[in-house]
Amino acid sequence: MTEIHICNPHDYEGWKACKICGAFLPSTGASSIRETPNSAPLGVHPQLLISTYRNSKFTRRYNPSASYLKYRSVLVDWMCHVGEGLNFSALTIQVAVALFDSALAAKDFPTSSLQSLSLVSLFVAAKSEESDNYIPRFRSLIKYSKHPTATLRRMELELLAALKWEVAVITPYQFVQYYIAHGIVYTSDLMRGKHLNEKTVKYVNRYADFFVEMCLQEYELTQYTPENIACACIAAARKAVDIRCVWPLELEELTGKKMQETCFAKVWEIYEKRFLGEKAKEPRSAMIERENARRGMKSATVI
Known part of the structure; x- marks a missing residue:
């Protein structure tokens, strides 16, 4: 059974970390509350890692006029x-969709090839x-x-050629998992x-994963960085459990x-349209049942 760990503050080279698990702790004095299977690295401030990502060469391939978008969902x-x-x-699937989108943003593939392209992306x-x-x-x-x-096999080569063999991908899922490892719920x-x-705590983490999966369906969100989408998903998860x-x-x-620097408003708008209200495309209860079934959890309502 998963246990919950409340971090124990410890001064580490000018910033605070949990002396047991190594998770980053904020200056406010609050401790993060985490599920114990998650681990976080000790010795590297999260902002150092994230700034390295921000300073790296990151190509956002976004083409809202692409002809394949009518079939993308x-x-x-x-x-x-x-x-x-x-x-x-889940990471492999996220990476596959990112490769698929990037290839189609770089080159037009015939409609008859789209399913094969999606398969070789996987x-x-x-x-x-x-x-x-x-x-x-x-x-x-x-x-x-x-x-x-x-x-x-030929389609695989066409995919790689369209990507110029650049297959290293950073996804929102990786950022969400990194933040969850440090804790996204606090004693305050x-x-x-x-x-x-x-x-x-467990449901916030599950909802964060759910929102990342939901965002995978929404091409318009690919105009934002993976880091931005991940932050929006965490905020949405916290809002979803009130x-x-x-x-x-x-x-x-x-x-x-900061909140205004994320695409939270857009993510929540999509969530409301798909799962909340009388005009929802899919009842929220169906979303919960599907997510619980995938994780082997018993049916439960959080809100």
């Missing part, structure tokens, strides 16, 4: 289904992110495609006037982002 759903069927990690992502035991052979992919192996947080319990302050000073210190 169906294709991304299909990629998630196939990825889960092949036991790929394959290339798996070779980058999965252990050898989980990288499928090409013959394992045939059942998901109407095309022969030779066609898929209140929900309906009360301090949070361990159940709330934590009073959605983006406290503790999260500003951890992420280096």
Whole structure:
């Protein structure tokens, strides 16, 4: 059973970290509350790592006029289904969709090739992110495609050529997991006037993962950086479980982002449109059931 860990502050080279797990702790005096399986590195301030990312060469390939966008939602759903069927990690699926979008932003592929392109995007992502035991052979992919192996191999080369062989991808999922490892819920947080319990901490983490998956479906969000989307997903997760302050000073210190610098408003707007209200495309209860089923959790309502 997952246990909850409340961090114990310790001075470390001019900043505070938990002396047990190494998680970053804010200057406010509040401690982060984390699920114990998560670990965080000791010795590197989060802002140092994040600034390295910000200063690196990051190419955002965004083309809102791309012809494939009318099919994208169906294709991304299909990629998630196939990825889960092949036991790929959530990160691999996120990377695959990023590669797929980047290739199509760089080059026009015929509509008849889109499904094959999405399949080889999963394959290339798996070779980058999965252990050898989980990288499928090409013959394992045939059942998901109407095309022969030779066609898929050729499509893989076309994908790599479109990407100029740049397959190293940073996704919102990686940022969310990094922040969760340090803790995104604090002892100072209140929900309906009360301090949070361990159940709330777990649900905030689950909702953060859910929002990252939801964002995968929304092409317009790819105009934002992965870091920006990740921060928005964390804020949305905290709002979804009714934590009073959605983006406290503790999260500003951890992420280096103010609320207005994130795309939270857009992410929450999409969430409301899809899951809340009478005009929702999908009932919120259905979302909870689907997410619980994927994680093997019992049905539960947080709010």
